[in-house]
Amino acid sequence: MPEISIIVPVYKVEQYLDKCVKSILAQTFQDFELILVDDGSPDRSGEMCDEYAKADQRITVIHQENGGLSAARNTGIEVAKGRYLGFVDSDDYIMEDMYELLYNNLKREDADLATVGFLDVYAGKEPVIKEKKYIVTDMVGAAKIMFEGKLSTISATNKLYKREIFDHVRYPVGMITEDAAVILDVLEETKKVVIDTSQKYCYFHRENSISSNHFTHKDLDMIKAWEDNEARVVAKYPELVNVAHTRVCWAYFTVLDKMMNSPLTNEDMETQRQIIKFLRSNFTFVLKNQYFTKSRKIAMFALKIHPYLYKLLSRFESRMVRKINK
Known part of the structure; x- marks a missing residue:
C-alpha cells in the first residue's frame, strides 16, 4: 500500500x-x-x-x-x-x-x-x-x-x-x-x-477558469457556504465569530463585484438589492475591520452613497486587474 x-x-x-x-x-x-x-x-x-x-x-x-x-x-x-x-x-x-x-x-x-x-x-x-x-x-x-x-x-x-x-x-x-x-x-x-x-x-491563474469574473447563480453558493460556516462558528467557536463574519461580508462583496460586471435578469437585480442591503447594514463592521483593505473600505463608502458609484469603482478595478495580469 x-x-x-x-x-x-x-x-x-x-x-x-x-x-x-x-x-x-x-x-x-x-x-x-x-x-x-x-x-x-x-x-x-x-x-x-x-x-x-x-x-x-x-x-x-x-x-x-x-x-x-x-x-x-x-x-x-x-x-x-x-x-x-x-x-x-x-x-x-x-x-x-x-x-x-x-x-x-x-x-x-x-x-x-x-x-x-x-x-x-x-x-x-x-x-x-x-x-x-x-x-x-x-x-x-x-x-x-x-x-x-x-x-x-x-x-x-x-x-x-x-x-x-x-x-x-x-x-x-x-x-x-x-x-x-x-x-x-x-x-x-x-x-x-x-x-x-x-x-x-x-x-x-488562467482567464477562463471556474473562478472567472462573470456572474452566475452558482456564485451564490459562496455566500451560502460562508453563512453556514458562520452559523456553526457562532454555535461552537465564539473566538472565531469576527473572522467568520468577515468572510461572510467578503463573500457578499465578491458576488456583488461579479454582478456589477455582468448583465442581470430582473430576478438577479432583486438579489443584488438584497446583497447591497446586507453590506450597507455592515458599514461600520467593514470600516473598523482590520482584514479589509483601504480600497475595499473606500468602495464601502461608495456603496453607501450610491450603488452606481460602487459599480464605477468595481469596473475600474476589474480593468486594472486584467491589465496588471496580462
Whole structure:
C-alpha cells in the first residue's frame, strides 16, 4: 500500500495536464499512487490520462460522466489506498519536494493535517516570493488562520491529510465553493495542524477558469457556504465569530463585484438589492475591520452613497486587474 494517494480531478485541461502530471511524478517523495479522475472531459484529457497510466504503474485512471470537481474528488477518495491523501488541480503544478515537506512536517509533529503555501503563477510575470513561517496549532487556531487567508487558505489542494479525516467527509456535489463548504468538517477531524508557508504549490491563474469574473447563480453558493460556516462558528467557536463574519461580508462583496460586471435578469437585480442591503447594514463592521483593505473600505463608502458609484469603482478595478495580469 502506498503512503500517499494523490487525487487529480481532470476536465478539459489538455493544455495544462502534462505539466501537472510530470510535476507529481517527479516528487522526491516516491511512495505514492496518483489517481487521475477523468470527469467526462470532451477533449483529449482522458486519453492523455490513459497514456500516463501505461507509462507508470503508480497511476490509476478512472473515467466517469461529468459531475464536477466535488464528484471527481469524492471518486478519488473512495478508491484511494494511501494512509494520507492529497489533492492537486489539473491546471496547476507542484514543486518537486512538496509532498516530502508535507509528509515530514506531518510526521515530525504527529499532526493530522499539514499545509504549504501557494506560489501564484501568471503568464509572463515573475511570481512573488513571500517570507516563510512555520506554525503548529490546534483546530481552532488553524480555522482562524485559514479564514484569514494570509498564511494559509481553505483550499483543498496545498495540504496533506490523514486518511481518517475523510472517513465521514465528502465534497458537496454541485457547489462551486466546495472547499469553503467542508473546511470546518475537515478541521473538526483534526487535533493538530502544521502550517508551513513555503511556496510549494504553484497555482496557475488562467482567464477562463471556474473562478472567472462573470456572474452566475452558482456564485451564490459562496455566500451560502460562508453563512453556514458562520452559523456553526457562532454555535461552537465564539473566538472565531469576527473572522467568520468577515468572510461572510467578503463573500457578499465578491458576488456583488461579479454582478456589477455582468448583465442581470430582473430576478438577479432583486438579489443584488438584497446583497447591497446586507453590506450597507455592515458599514461600520467593514470600516473598523482590520482584514479589509483601504480600497475595499473606500468602495464601502461608495456603496453607501450610491450603488452606481460602487459599480464605477468595481469596473475600474476589474480593468486594472486584467491589465496588471496580462
